[in-house]
């Protein structure tokens with residue numbers, strides 16, 4: 001029988017083996033060079049060209065002497081082909097320099113540095129999207145034009161980052177993400193199987209995940225977990241990839257499990273720094289999915305849910321209690337498994353006490369309120385919906401169920417209201433009428449009718465009341481967050497100064 005360490009090593013190799021493609025993100029990530037990547041082919045090519053010209057050699061001559069065609073050499077010089085080390089060594093030999101000289105990161109001259117920057121900018125997907133003809137960099141491009149073009153590309157880039165930071169961009173990104181979740185019935189088998197492999201690796205028994213289990217999962221991935229009471233407030237966790245440790249806030253164990261698993265999710269899913277806000281959001285959804293898939297494992301949760309369905313006794317709170325998660329995680333996890341494994345279409349909603357949607361998902365045809373960009377978050381749901389009616393119930397310890405007639409059909413929903421840090425919110429899960437027979441609480445006497453989005457339903461007062469109070473002047477409480485741009489940069493909202501200072505403090 002292999003030792004624990006040997007099993008850990010082989011499993012982490014298995015985990016490293018398949019490159020995890022984008023699971024939820026919409027497109028391939030932009031080309032990005034991480035610290036692990038080799039030398040930049042474009043920079044290497046520049047240096048080859050610089051030295052070839054200085055040596056007075058043509059592409060043909062140098063190519064002939066190192067045994068590659070002039071066109072292949074040209075591809076190497078323009079960074080479109082990565083040169084083999086043997087070819088580079090040959091080139092270095094002919095040009096009278098060392099291999100290290102060609103691989104050196106510093107550009108040989110100011111001009112070469114600018115040409116490099118311009119070519120990189122012109123190769124970016126953002127530039128391609130503009131449909132503008134690229135400029136050929138070469139000796140015929142005057143130095144002042146080169147300086148100006150590089151500066152111009154820099155400005156275009158910062159303007160587009162600013163534009164990406166608008167609330168409208170964020171809402172569009174969110175709407176795009178939800179469309180992809182809908183297309184997959186909110187179920188992502190690749191993440192499920194990664195979670196399952198890790199649980200198998202630690203011989204998990206299928207019960208609630210202990211903190212000890214979480215540490216064992218981290219160890220299999222080659223990471224240690226450390227609680228840090230001085231963790232910067234703008235962060236949820238920090239992964240130190242160099243020394244392979246994850247810094248966590250001091251929090252209660254249940255929260256800590258989720259935070260630690262979400263952080264490890266970035267490692268397991270091989271995330272790179274997000275290229276834009278949409279990718280940032282997609283990664284966040286992916287790591288939250290990963291954490292939920294580990295905490296409420298498909299392998300054990302599905303038989304449990306299938307049994308409950310057979311007994312016509314499905315209940316979100318049971319899932320919560322079985323795996324010691326929050327109600328929100330149990331409800332959300334239910335949406336991951338319900339359609340694919342139980343053949344039940346569902347919707348999920350988290351709203352605040354004013355009825356404003358914080359998170360939502362649906363594949364059951366329920367009509368969420370949405371704005372012109374297709375965004376749902378930030379919209380107010382009908383006051384006759386279960387998600388809002390639950391706030392009026394005297395007892396918040398039990399889920400509240402209600403049938404609601406809407407213009408898109410009759411839905412049965414179960415909701416729980418909670419106070420967290422002084423704010424109230426409700427989490428609800430619902431399904432169309434024809435699927436209610438599988439759920440506990442279908443015998444509820446509560447019924448309601450919603451005509452939203454008809455303004456006469458609940459968003460506009462009656463003509464009589466509007467007339468009576470026409471002179472009243474309410475002052476609106478505008479959240480400054482609505483006006484502010486989203487924080488720009490790779491990691492939205494993170495105070496980088498604080499993070500680096502924190503890491504410097506660590507032994």
Ligand SMILES: [Zn+2]
Pocket residue numbers: 381382383384450451452457458459
């Ligand atoms: Zn309404």
